[in-house]
Amino acid sequence: MGGDPFTVDDLIARVRSYNPRTDETLLRAAFAYGGEMHEGQMRYSGEPYFTHPVAVAAILADQRLDDATIITALLHDTIEDTRASYVEVQRRFGDEIAELVDGVTKLTNLQLSSSETKQAENFRKLFIAMSKDLRVILVKLADRLHNMRTIKAMRPEKQVKKARETMDIFAPLAGRMGMQWMREELEDLAFRVINPEARASIMRRFITLQRESDDVIERITGDMRKELKKGDIEAEILGRAKKPYSIWRKMQEKEMGFSRLSDIYGFRIVTQTEADCYAVLGAIHQRWRAVPGRFKDYISQPKSNGYRSIHTTVSGRDGKRVEVQIRTRQMHDVAETGVAAHWSYRDGVRTENPFAVDPAKWINTLTEQFDVEEDHEDFLEAVKLEMYTDKVFCFTPKGDVIKLPRGATPLDFAYAIHTRIGNAVVGAKIDGMRVPLWTRIKNGQSVEVIIADGQTPQSTWLDIATTGKAKTAIRRALRELDRGRYIKLGRELARAAFEHVGKRASEKTLGTAARTLRLEGAEELLARMGRAELTAREVVQAVYPDLAPQGVDEVGRDRAVIGLSDGQHFERAPCCEPLPGERIIGITYRGKGVVVHTIDCPSIASYEDQPERWIDLRWHEGTHAAAYDVALDITIGNDAGVLGRICTLIGERKANISNLTFVDRKPDFYRLLVEVELRDVEHLHSLISALNADSDVAAVDRHRDLARVAGGGATQS
Incomplete structure (x- = not known):
């Protein structure tokens, strides 16, 4: 907000421009009270501190927000940084504003860039604060935006810390709330601090490109106006170059240089009606060739934050790709301000924008799935996944719509329906065709999952699933399965070890061993034995120190496999390298040799027409040598x-x-x-x-x- 100081009259004029019925007296009182409380405080830049709350209020006024939000911006640092108190703010400005100011203060006190565990807990608190009143986070985002705009006054190490926090948390949160302009600006301001060389390089190439191709935006905008005029369609056309960080991210994702990057220009066409949107789409596709796979209709399938728009990419002049977004004015308001559109004004009245999502419902859908998280790191991963991702819409066989993140698989689809369904998946069909579980679902596809009793999640599913909900459910199931398997193995090892010294591994005996070894109980002791974290000798010694065996007999390689004929020797197949404990099958070879494969080894399919060569084998039970x-x-x-x-x-x-x-x-x-x-x-x-x-x-x-x-x-x- 450089230049002359921004006065209370400037702020009131800005608010009055969209809300003539603003409570001018209350705004003046808040401005005066904030100025008085921050009297004598200075920013790192040397400016009076109160210039910061005023700048935050101005950012929110540009979003046409209500009086309560603007006043909260003016007072957002008073309770934390001055002698002001909650009671005093409540007395002067009412319950609603006191609650909002208190909410922002609590958010400010969260150390969001701390360790992973603390960060997960702070995210939890952040969502709780947001669920009470989403305007709290709107003020916090505007606060962060102004701090990032003036970050150069901070110490270099603090700049980097704030920039990383902005890139990791605040920018994606702004995007998740539908405030795309704010996300882009926050990302670019953080990018300027984190990687100034890369940003400067992008800017240099941009300037060169503009010099070589004159004003591309003006020429393409002119071409589009001609096409719309032909179709007698009234619309506003807005063209822009994408932000440096957006270009940099695309270069990293596609692993290509700037010169090979095509769609670095974006155009928005804002129409009067929804029907005009589709008319514009027809005109654009008639004039320019559409790029396959780059069309999305978020009007018929809106995003969860209320975003509606048609996206298409076409090959424009000189083969350059151009991204075009088509929407109505009301849709554009939501696209610009996201969930904030719920509180904004247009033409002097609080608008009932039919496309603005109900903030309470939106935040509930975002938080409810995180309530079941037990593991802090899993929670954090789930939060970040949900904030960063865009959506695809698919259908159940009954025609119900399921929203999933872009890149989601049939596994994510199954877990989105119910954890029990996800855990039992054995296969999937997309549009009636059988597909692998790792297939990426596309917009508009019909998905069906095949389930079976007795199926359990596989560890490889963690690489296939993309949603936080699916990954959490898979991890929990795997933990339970692994623990059960380890306890079973541990019980067998304990039985053999105690029998070896003439004793019985009763529950009482195992409980005594657990207490001696300072473990929670017999199950924990058995699980640790199964995981090889405790030896049988240590467990026996804990109960019978004088009888502990000096070693447990190992199953030698000569008797490792059961099912061989006398004189037959075996080799482990190099393709699957079977291990004791896995289900195995033998394939005979001339010279009485048998090659042992795991039962699921793809190589054995080549022997299906030679059943006489198959031998049913199993591993000998007991402790095998590590060989x-x-x-x-x-x-x-x-x-x-x-x-x-x-x-x-x-x-x-x-x-x-x-x-x-x-x-x-x-x-x-x-x-x-x-x-x-x-x-x-x-x-x-x-x-x-x-x-x-x-x-x-x-x-x-x-x-x-x-x-x-x-x-x-x-x-x-």
Whole structure:
């Protein structure tokens, strides 16, 4: 708000321009009270502090907001930073404004950029504050916008902290609320601080492009006016170049340089009626070629924040792509101010914009799914996913509309209907065709999921699902399944260990061992045994110190597999590398050799017409020697000491590294194949869980090399 100081008369004139019935007396009182409370306080820039609340009020006045919101902006820092109190503000300005000022104060006190756990809790508080009155967050967003506009006065390290917080939280929140202009400006102001070189580079190229192509916007706008005039359609055409950060993000997403980026110009056509919107669309598509896959009709399927518009991309002059948004004036108001349109004025009266979403309903849909979150990090991930994503609309077989984030899969669809449905999914159909679960759903498609009793979520589903709700439900189910499996394995290990010393692993015995080892109870003790975090010897020793075995008999490789004939030897198939504990099948080869595959190995499909070569096999129960190689595909951060720590972690899980190969080296990460010697499939799960828990491990998966022909070179019979 540079230049001369913004006076109370300036503010009143701005509010009066859209709300002639404004309470001028109350506005003047708030302006005077705020000025008095902040008397003597200065900003980092050296300006009087009160210039900041006035600037925030002016930003909100530009959004044509009601008196209560404007007055809250003027007073938003009084309770926190001055001698003013809630009671005093309530006495002078009433309950509504006191509540709003108090809400903004509480938001200001949230340290949103703190550690992950605290950040998740603060997000929870932020949504609670928003659910009471959404105008609280409108004031907070305007407050952040003015602070970002004047950020240069801050210390460099504080600038970076504020910019990151803005990019992570406030910009996406503004976008989620439908205030796209604010999101773009916040992102660009933060981008200027976080990566000034990249922004300067974009700006330089922009200037060069404009110099080379004259005024592209003016020429395309002129062409569009001619087409609309031909069709006798009355509309306003607004053209603009996209913001530097928007261009930078697109360059990163598409991995292409500025020169190859086409749709860097955007045009909005604002019409009188909804019918005109479709008439404009026809005129535009008749004149220019539409780009396939770049059409979206948010008029017939609005976004959850009330956004309505038709989006299309066409090939304009010189083959340049141009993005066009078509909407009515009322739709445009919602597109500009989002949920704030609920409180805004037009032509002197509080508007009942039919397209403005009810703020209470909107915030309830946003918060209700987070209420069930138990894990703080899961909650935070869910919040960020929900704030950043755009929507696709699909249909159930009965014709009900389901809203999902862009990029959602049939798994997300199933969990959106009910957690029980999601957990039982075995397949999916889109528009009647069977598709893999990882298929991305597109707007307007009909989705059907196939479920089966006894099906349980798979760990790979976490990579397929995109919504916070689905990921949370899958994690919870996997935790319960893993714990149950580990307890079962632990119980078997405990039974064998206690029998080895002539004792019985009763509940009382296990409870005593748990208390001695300071664990919550017998189930926790068994789960830790199953995860190999406790040895059988340690458990027995906790109850019978003098009888603890010096070692438990291991199942040797010579008797590891049951179902072989006398004299038959086996090899593990290199394609699937089966482990004890997995269901297996044998394929015979000449020379009496048997190659063991997992039951779900794709390679065995090639033997379907030779059933005589199949042998039903199973692993011997008991503790196997850690002698079975399995390859793990691990992606880790490229930082000092990370690889050493990962190797140590593998060793601590009683797994020996037999080989290590680097697959990919990038400046920020390494991808490597690590071959480890393991006992069984539970040992594998335990190791993967431990690796996944490390903050520097980006991804870890079991590597199956299906290119390697099973059989180890043996001649087929």
